[in-house]
Amino acid sequence: MKQLEKPFSAFWYGKDIEVNSTPKTSPTGDSEDDQYRLLKKAIQEEALRKWR
């Protein structure tokens, strides 16, 4: 791919920054097994099965 100079390079390329692809801490602080948390767990398991 052709390398571009300013101002075009700033347009076609983004900044190279480190980001974590996963959150640092899990936001679900509570582990009580109520209906919502059961749903959330099911969603996570299905996502894991499908995308990893």
Add this chain to the structure above:
Amino acid sequence: MASNIIIHGGWLEESFFIWGERAPTSRFDQIVNFQYPFLFSPFELKLTLFQFDQTSFYGTFIQNDNAVIDVPIHSRVYSSMAGEMTVYQAQESMNQYSFPLEGLVFDIDSLITYLPLFQEWNDESELELAPDLIMWLKLFHSVQEYIIEGAFSPTSSGEWQLEQFPYEKWLEMIPLSGRSIRANTSYIQKQSTGIVTATQLKEIVTLVSDAMIRSLFKAPPVSSAYIEWQQSVNEKWLPFVNKLTKTGKLDTELSTTVFQQQIGVVQTKPFISSLALQEPTSKDGEWKVSLCMVDRKRPSIMVEMDQLEKGEHPWRENPIAQLKIDLQKAKETVDILKPLRLSAPTLSLSPDQAYELFTTVDHSLEQIGFHLIVPKWMTEKKKPRVKLRIQPPEGGGATSEPLLDWQSVASFTYDIALGDSSISKKDFEEFVDGQRPFLYANGEWMSWDRSLANKLLHYLEGAENSSSFLETWRLDQLEEDGKSDLDDDIDWDVSWGKELTNSIKELYTTSPSLIQIPAELKGELRHYQHEGVSWLIHLRRTGFGGCLADDMGLGKSIQTIAYILYVLKAQKEAEVAHSPFLLICPTSLLYNWVNECEQFAPSLRVFVHHGPTRLDEKNLHALEWDLVITSYQLVVRDAELFQQITWNGLVLDEAQHIKNVETKQRRVMKKMKATHRVALTGTPIENRLRELWSLLDVLNPTYLGSYQDFQMTFMKPIERDQDEKQLQKLQKLIHPIILRRKKSDQTLQLGLPKKEEKVHHVHLSVEQAALYQAVVDDIVTKLNEVTAFERRALILRSLTKLKQICNHPAHFLKERSLEDHESGKWDTLVTLANDLFAKKEKILIFSQYKEMGGLLTKALEKRFKQTVPFLHGSLTRSKRQEAIQAFQTGENINFFVLSLKAGGVGLNLTAATNVVHYDRWWNPAVENQATDRAYRIGQTKDVTVHKLVTTGTLEERIDRMLLQKQALADQILAAGEQRVTELTNDEIIELIQLTIPTQKE
């Protein structure tokens, strides 16, 4: 070798947008100014990218869309990954330029479906993914990781959002090129931007996370877990919870924090701080509000402050600490609550403060987690009922005279009730005038929207002084129509006086009680005609103008004459002086009316305001005449004179003359003063509902509301959306003021012979087909070059040319005889004419073109060696009569050629047993009127109507439209079930194509 296709990605509003560019293969590659210079055709792009994808049928079903990309330029030079070029149309100083772009669009759900495929493009050797697309793909992957880790939660707008997602960082990482796409309509609408803020990026990411999580709901473990959660949630939150499985978002003011607390996403305490509002037991007593605690899951469990202090509550944890915190927040937010303390937990309030707490403050309390408990009646919405008792003025004079002038100011009294409790006028006025928030009547409290009550009082006060009886009648008729706030929120019940009620009822019956026919009428009325006259008389008595819309030939004239005679007789018996009736008709029918009056009502004193005899101011007031007959043109010219008196009645014959809303003719008619207005027409709707409004608004001003109202309420819903409900409402509204009987109605017992229709499909000759195609080609070329205004004129002009070619090349080429050219249609006519001539039948031949009529006349005379009369607009009255007489009585005259416009109305040509429509007019009513010259009372033989339609041309399509329009008229007037249709621009374009350029064999 061709260079790689560079694939870019971005967002076009809420759709993912993929586009491609490629370096030009030669410097001669055409670069079209104003378009993105290196754009790779989106058509080829989708076939390349999806070449192995069966679901999209190898790319065929992928959608394209136009967009704009804002790119940087420097000294007019633009540079991208595919190449560099000078933007000549840009100015030197510009540092940004906007190129129109075309690419592939994926709505959010299809983006999720295709994501795995997008990832595979990395491996394709001829493709190169641009950094913008690469970064978006990385972001999508990151969203998936967040979901796997459980960093997501539901929002109050019914979407799944991510928690702790670094939007700011991603904004910097995604190249501007992937965020600079925008809709290409933005230059005429609000200027939109690409994705420039973290908030905008959050919206996009939420769209993606929401769609990704929803896609997981297809898995049975997820869906069953969802159903169980859904069942555990309070009903109040179900709309939000349900939305979590659907695309899009809810518009709500509820904050996500409160929502998450309420549905158990965030763990909360089992109780909720509350305030209980209590009403006084008398009208002027004090309101009270008290602190208490309510169980979160079972709100019916309420514990008051004194019990809490004693520790009498059902919870493990003592709720007082929480109440203290919440009370502090409530006092900071709501001023009224400032004096509240745990030690003084009850507060007295004024009615206004109580109202404020109930209305405006309730929401803020909820936001800080406070629950407000109000008396049950406050939340009950009782619909007010208003009963209007109309007091019609005392009737008097002749029994034929209107009981009521509907345009005059209505006089009435009213009662109001809320639910089952009636409210006195005093209480109602006090409630509104005193600006009281709640209503106390008959010992009970009631809640009523103050602004609605205010509007109602203003309306009633205004109506008492200015509303006409007619407006009140409309209110009654459209009670359930929901036209305004007041109609929507209030049940109206209008009661009319006894005599008026009976009279109105008559209008709704199919057979009104019959009047006694005056002896002055010389002639027999058929039963349906007797009913028609009675209906007209009832209309007059009720005070409504009406439209007698019987089919041609059913005797509208004799019914009108009988009506006039009846009124005159009643006035004479009551010894009431009267002004004359005014009858307005097309010039060509003036003497028909005179003849009919002489025949059926010799006692009538008739004045014809036409030619040398003109009314002047003196004899206008002299009461010498019973009936003045004149033409539309003269009424417009002498409007000042005609508007001087109040006519005994105004009769508009062939009332389609006032169908156009904008014409001066219609304005003049509307201004005429008359005790009663009657319109006569066989075709109250020719093309559009606006014509119906135009007509009925002259007969009963404001009856159908203003034109704008009518458009909004009826025209658009019926004509555009085929709204059955509005159609029925319109039918209900017009039913009492239009009487329409059709010849085909067996109950009329007309004893008419049969009418048969034959459509003759004819083919173009070779010469016609060539001419036709040439004109079509010419239009197609010009269409793209002309402005919108010119385009319309071009199409109309071309339609005429095409119709002329269908008729005969000689017509199109403006030749004087048919001999040197060939026409399939003419040949068919000749075959038909030979056949009918042999059977000695008489034939009417209609053409909309005078020139074609002339050509046909000459050619028929030559072929059949007999005189062929030709009736057209330029003939004098005596020449017309001569032609008609010759055809009706002449033994050796078999053909009569007529121009559709001049010969279509008012003539009696029952000698004919065949009617030929040589070409088609846009309007079925006009054709039917023409047909009715032969098919009318007095006809003893069966009539055959021949319509000549050229196959594959616009004539065939006009034929199809004519059928559709007939359905519109039938539907409005006789509650037909066909869908209402109207002509669209596309149909016009479709019209001109030659679909089957068949040659004549």
